[in-house]
Amino acid sequence: MNAESLEGRLLFAIPKKGRLYDKCISLLAGADIQFRRSNRLDVCVVLNHPIALVFLPAADIPSFVGKGDVDLGITGHDVILEAQMQGLVTQVLRLGFGKCSLQVQVPEVGSIKTVDDLAGKRVVSSFKNLSQGYFNQVDSRLQLTGANRTTIEYVGGSVEAACALGLADGIVDLVESGDTMRAAGLHAIATVLDTEAVLIKSNSPKRPDVASIIDVITTRIAGVVAANKYVVCQYNISRDKLAAATLITPGRKAPTISPLEEDNWVGVSSMIEKSKSASIMDDLMKAGAEDILIFNLNNCRV
Numbered sequence: 001m002n003a004e005s006l007e008g009r010l011l012f013a014i015p016k017k018g019r020l021y022d023k024c025i026s027l028l029a030g031a032d033i034q035f036r037r038s039n040r041l042d043v044c045v046v047l048n049h050p051i052a053l054v055f056l057p058a059a060d061i062p063s064f065v066g067k068g069d070v071d072l073g074i075t076g077h078d079v080i081l082e083a084q085m086q087g088l089v090t091q092v093l094r095l096g097f098g099k100c101s102l103q104v105q106v107p108e109v110g111s112i113k114t115v116d117d118l119a120g121k122r123v124v125s126s127f128k129n130l131s132q133g134y135f136n137q138v139d140s141r142l143q144l145t146g147a148n149r150t151t152i153e154y155v156g157g158s159v160e161a162a163c164a165l166g167l168a169d170g171i172v173d174l175v176e177s178g179d180t181m182r183a184a185g186l187h188a189i190a191t192v193l194d195t196e197a198v199l200i201k202s203n204s205p206k207r208p209d210v211a212s213i214i215d216v217i218t219t220r221i222a223g224v225v226a227a228n229k230y231v232v233c234q235y236n237i238s239r240d241k242l243a244a245a246t247l248i249t250p251g252r253k254a255p256t257i258s259p260l261e262e263d264n265w266v267g268v269s270s271m272i273e274k275s276k277s278a279s280i281m282d283d284l285m286k287a288g289a290e291d292i293l294i295f296n297l298n299n300c301r302v
């Protein structure tokens, strides 16, 4: 690959490994962004669009996009804030995956029970800036100054081991299921922020000619995200119960209602959020709906 083959192409940064990688690859497939990545090569051209994919560590993507070296990128909301790039990038879309929380954690067994107990002691994190910002506020509130302030130390990984190793009294790290935290004998005492993966674009693009392809890609990715978020719910119901049932499934604009061959019965079709489908089905049954079906969406534009 040479610089010439990237000429005129939108540069799109994708996390090269880690928690976001697999989800990003399925998102690209859903948006029909076709590429063949040679082994170990971190830049590859897209076969069916004027795009080149750049595979980078998730934590480096905000600054590449923020400085305009890359036009578009996928990374965590958390790393954008940690890199202090929120003013230099626009978060175009929330992607619905990579959801977790940055939490303050301390040993389950021990004297530290609250953030105020931890204040003034040693905290270790890979999110040094966010942790510093959080504890600056705690320290100010508790009027801790000078050597009495909380110490924040950076470590690049295995943060959860820091307390057991005697390096820290508490840590600030990401929690999804909580398995890592529990296995390390820790528990959370505060949440610094909730995060998920986002699509970002540069506020100072170096290649303004690629703006139209950014819109195409954003629309396609939004379609895949919506298809993952929604399902179609279809059911039959008698007309006298229709009003109550459509309150449960109002749809995005309005439900589609079609007459059935049987007198006084209609079929209803409506988009609902996948995560709420079980409770919506329970409610529809109580409201008198029959033959309730849920269909996954392959793709959509809504």
Ligand SMILES: Nc1ncnc2c1ncn2[C@@H]1O[C@H](COP(=O)(O)OP(=O)(O)OP(=O)(O)O)[C@@H](O)[C@H]1O
Pocket (backbone or CB within 6 Å): 017, 018, 019, 020, 057, 058, 059, 075, 076, 077, 078, 079, 097, 098, 099, 100, 174, 175, 176, 177, 195, 196, 197
């Ligand atoms: N347990 C998790 N659940 C969901 N999302 C997560 C989780 N851990 C991290 N993330 C998200 O993924 C981003 C990248 O984290 P990850 O740990 O995969 O990074 P990495 O350091 O590049 O990869 P690796 O851990 O393989 O070295 C985080 O900033 C966060 O937004």
Ligand SMILES: O=P(O)(O)OC[C@H]1O[C@H](OP(=O)(O)OP(=O)(O)O)[C@H](O)[C@@H]1O
Pocket (backbone or CB within 6 Å): 018, 019, 157, 158, 159, 160, 173, 174, 175, 176, 177, 178, 179, 180, 181
């Ligand atoms: O609450 P859980 O579901 O256990 O997830 C949380 C863990 O996931 C992330 O690490 P990851 O496993 O990606 O590896 P890393 O420590 O190498 O970043 C994060 O740093 C936590 O350690």
